[in-house]
Amino acid sequence: MTTSSADRSAAIPPSAERGRKLPGWVENRASDRFRPGALVRDLWSYRELGVVLAISTLRVRYKQAAFGVAWAVLQPLLAVILFSIVFGRLAGLPSDGIPYPVFNYAAMIIWLYVSLGVTAAAQSLVENRDLITKVYFPRPVAPLSAAFPGLVDFAIAFVVLVGILVAYDVTPDWAVVLTPAWVAAAMLVVVSVGFPLAALNVRYRDVRLALPLAMQLWLFASPVVYSSSLVEGGWKYVYALNPMSTVLDGFRWSVADGPAPGPEALVSAAVVIVVLVAGLFYFARAERSFADVV
Amino acid sequence: MQTAIEVEGLSKRYRLGQNLGGYKTLRETLMSRRRRDAADEAHLWALRDVGFSVPQDQALGLIGPNGAGKTTLLKILARITQPTTGISRTRGRAGALLDVGTGFHPELTGRENIYLNAAILGMSRREVRRRFDEIVDFAGLERFLDTPLKRYSWGMYLRLAFAVAAHVEPDIVIVDEVLAIGDARFRAKCLEKMSEFGQEGRTVVFVSHDLGSITQLCRRAIWLDHGQIQADGPSEEIVRRYVRDSVGDVPRADFTPDPSRRVQVLAAEVADGSGVAIDHPERGQPLTLRVRFVVREPLPVVAIGFTLQDHRGIRVLDEVWGEHGSDMLAIDDAPTEIEAEIVVPPILPAGSYLVGVTIGSSYDLFLEQEVLHFRVWPRADDPADSLERDRVVQPPVTWHVGRAGIR
Numbered sequence: 001m002t003t004s005s006a007d008r009s010a011a012i013p014p015s016a017e018r019g020r021k022l023p024g025w026v027e028n029r030a031s032d033r034f035r036p037g038a039l040v041r042d043l044w045s046y047r048e049l050g051v052v053l054a055i056s057t058l059r060v061r062y063k064q065a066a067f068g069v070a071w072a073v074l075q076p077l078l079a080v081i082l083f084s085i086v087f088g089r090l091a092g093l094p095s096d097g098i099p100y101p102v103f104n105y106a107a108m109i110i111w112l113y114v115s116l117g118v119t120a121a122a123q124s125l126v127e128n129r130d131l132i133t134k135v136y137f138p139r140p141v142a143p144l145s146a147a148f149p150g151l152v153d154f155a156i157a158f159v160v161l162v163g164i165l166v167a168y169d170v171t172p173d174w175a176v177v178l179t180p181a182w183v184a185a186a187m188l189v190v191v192s193v194g195f196p197l198a199a200l201n202v203r204y205r206d207v208r209l210a211l212p213l214a215m216q217l218w219l220f221a222s223p224v225v226y227s228s229s230l231v232e233g234g235w236k237y238v239y240a241l242n243p244m245s246t247v248l249d250g251f252r253w254s255v256a257d258g259p260a261p262g263p264e265a266l267v268s269a270a271v272v273i274v275v276l277v278a279g280l281f282y283f284a285r286a287e288r289s290f291a292d293v294v
Numbered sequence: 295m296q297t298a299i300e301v302e303g304l305s306k307r308y309r310l311g312q313n314l315g316g317y318k319t320l321r322e323t324l325m326s327r328r329r330r331d332a333a334d335e336a337h338l339w340a341l342r343d344v345g346f347s348v349p350q351d352q353a354l355g356l357i358g359p360n361g362a363g364k365t366t367l368l369k370i371l372a373r374i375t376q377p378t379t380g381i382s383r384t385r386g387r388a389g390a391l392l393d394v395g396t397g398f399h400p401e402l403t404g405r406e407n408i409y410l411n412a413a414i415l416g417m418s419r420r421e422v423r424r425r426f427d428e429i430v431d432f433a434g435l436e437r438f439l440d441t442p443l444k445r446y447s448w449g450m451y452l453r454l455a456f457a458v459a460a461h462v463e464p465d466i467v468i469v470d471e472v473l474a475i476g477d478a479r480f481r482a483k484c485l486e487k488m489s490e491f492g493q494e495g496r497t498v499v500f501v502s503h504d505l506g507s508i509t510q511l512c513r514r515a516i517w518l519d520h521g522q523i524q525a526d527g528p529s530e531e532i533v534r535r536y537v538r539d540s541v542g543d544v545p546r547a548d549f550t551p552d553p554s555r556r557v558q559v560l561a562a563e564v565a566d567g568s569g570v571a572i573d574h575p576e577r578g579q580p581l582t583l584r585v586r587f588v589v590r591e592p593l594p595v596v597a598i599g600f601t602l603q604d605h606r607g608i609r610v611l612d613e614v615w616g617e618h619g620s621d622m623l624a625i626d627d628a629p630t631e632i633e634a635e636i637v638v639p640p641i642l643p644a645g646s647y648l649v650g651v652t653i654g655s656s657y658d659l660f661l662e663q664e665v666l667h668f669r670v671w672p673r674a675d676d677p678a679d680s681l682e683r684d685r686v687v688q689p690p691v692t693w694h695v696g697r698a699g700i701r
Contacts, residue, residue, distance in 0.1 A: 023385050023386025023387065023465050024385070024386070025383050025384070025385055026373065026383065026384050026385070026386065026387065026388070027381060027382070027383050028370055028371075028373045028376060028377065028381070028382045028383075028384075029376070029377060029380065029381040029382070030376055030377055030378055030379060030380075031376070048413055048418055048419055049413045049414065049416075051413075051419075052409060052410055052413035052414075052419070053410075053413075056399060056402060056406065056410045059401075059402060059406060060399055060401050060402060063401045063402075063442075128397070130393075130396060130397060131396060131397050131414060132374075133369075133374065133392075134374065134390065134392045134393050134396040134397075135372070135374065135390055135392075135396055135397075135414055135415065135416075136372050136373040136374050136388075136390065137414070288375075288376045289375075289376075291369065291374045291375040292308060292375055
């Protein structure tokens with residue numbers, strides 16, 4: 001009987017190969033090491049998969065939806081009408097000297113992007129269960145690609161924002177050039193929170209159940225319906241632990257001539273970086289068992 | 295010849311229950327953390343110290359009973375999951391076909407699914423654009439390109455899926471059981487494509503219970519059992535030994551119920567022509583092949599199939615009930631147990647056989663390729679050398695011998 005070890009040849013060092021160009025060795029072993037460099041290279045070589053997944057998500061979303069893309073506008077618009085009545089009129093919340101609907105709508109479209117993105121990222125691995133158990137791809141591709149479809153809705157809602165700015169006669173100043181940076185910051189928030197949530201969700205489906213509630217709480221912990229100017233003194237730095245405070249203030253500063261974010265923005269930046277790095281580490285540790293557990 | 299696959303000391307341990315509805319709730323974890331005792335930690339070694347290497351131009355067949363670790367090994371080779379210990383090295387990208395149509399979305403059209411599926415299998419968009427017409431040609435579905443996949447029939451779905459898979463060009467082709475799906479023409483097409491891969495000098499690793507296609511496609515086979523390599527060598531020899539050695543003492547098999555499976559075979563047995571279970575089936579008498587399976591979710595059962603392979607892996611029988619749509623068994627009150635049997639006329643020569651069962655609904659196909667190994671014994675009055683003859687069937691024949699022209 002030929003047994004497992006009988007004809008095993010010695011490991012071949014890759015450098016010893018000569019002649020015809022051959023693909024390099026790809027290794028699979030139990031490993032505790034997390035190599036960010038290798039991950040980035042791997043992600044880059046699978047970038048097309050990420051793009052295709054994002055495009056497919058978009059296509060599926062608007063198939064058989066009678067109002068189609070109009071939902072991207074209807075959702076923030078209806079929320080703003082409601083909030084303008086409740087918080088703007090009845091509660092009379094201050095809005096940094098910006099007309100309340102403008103104040104609220106600008107924040108709302110960023111918020112909806114983040115909320116949609118985080119939810120999609122958290123579900124991205126579980127929903128692609130079939131892929132995870134049947135093919136190889138760098139697993140971070142799934143939550144990463146979940147951050148993109150929402151940008152399309154955001155872009156459409158943004159066009160409406162321009163209309164609203166014109167209607168309310170609000171003119172942004174030079175800070176408008178920073179608008180893309182705030183959108184990028186929002187994406188960073190989505191990705192940094194999305195990684196650990198997606199990985200947690202594979203093991204604990206509680207994530208999916210708890211998420212809607214968590215997003216509600218996060219909404220009211222962020223300056224969407226009210227202004228962050230309500231928070232004063234040293235509390236500003238505590239408040240900035242929620243990075244969305246800086247993202248929303250910054251976006252409103254850029255597009256709606258709101259007040260510029262203060263030095264507490266650095267706290268938000270630090271939080272995002274810490275969450276991103278810690279989240280990636282957790283993800284890398286958890287991903288080894290994704291295919292077995294999901 | 296260059297080595298394409300190197301596997302050393304590979305083991306994979308699953309926590310029991312992990313791959314049957316794996317995830318759990320946070321509360322369960324918190325509870326079990328508190329009283330984590332040895333009894334909680336039941337493990338199963340799906341692979342245990344497996345090692346082999348495959349030269350670059352070789353097609354390797356993997357055989358073994360269900361639960362032998364074949365799929366786990368493929369998943370490690372394809373980097374879908376990590377080994378618990380040991381290393382698997384592959385030269386270049388290993389493309390795994392563990393299923394057809396991975397990632398297909400029912401709402402998307404055929405065209406959109408081609409792009410999606412190709413990207414999932416590792417093809418670049420430029421490559422897909424370049425070969426799009428070829429893929430469509432291969433599938434023969436030009437007219438349905440803009441139809442949502444959910445309106446496709448099972449056959450069309452398979453054709454589209456395989457057309458994409460056949461145009462992906464990984465360095466190492468890993469195929470699990472795909473050939474068992476679909477009709478004979480589809481199987482033949484798949485086999486042809488697979489041998490093409492082999493002729494192009496690609497490395498192929500192929501799992502199948504269809505032992506005939508293993509010997510046809512692969513010069514070498516590895517027999518896995520309980521996560522360990524049982525034998526490794528020329529495929530004909532390994533298949534022969536596998537079929538011979540897998541036969542149990544009695545022609546009967548029972549399976550542990552696994553509630554996570556929607557459809558599962560629970561028992562299979564051989565009976566005589568009148569349906570009475572027997573321990574010692576003999577050649578020259580009709581035999582009944584009987585299978586009992588459970589359907590755990592409401593399901594329209596539209597097809598039940600039996601296959602019977604001999605020791606060479608030749609399909610002696612491939613019978614399907616309900617293939618023409620007139621018969622149907624709608625299971626509304628699941629779980630329900632179904633019994634199906636066929637009576638095989640007295641044609642089987644003495645030897646070892648392998649029974650496979652397929653159960654099909656409108657959308658899914660449940661394959662149990664190896665439900666029963668059994669032996670048909672020679673009759674007491676058979677000549678001693680009767681077993682050595684190389685025949686596929688042995689029906690009763692009538693001889694007429696005499697001098698020419700006399701009759």
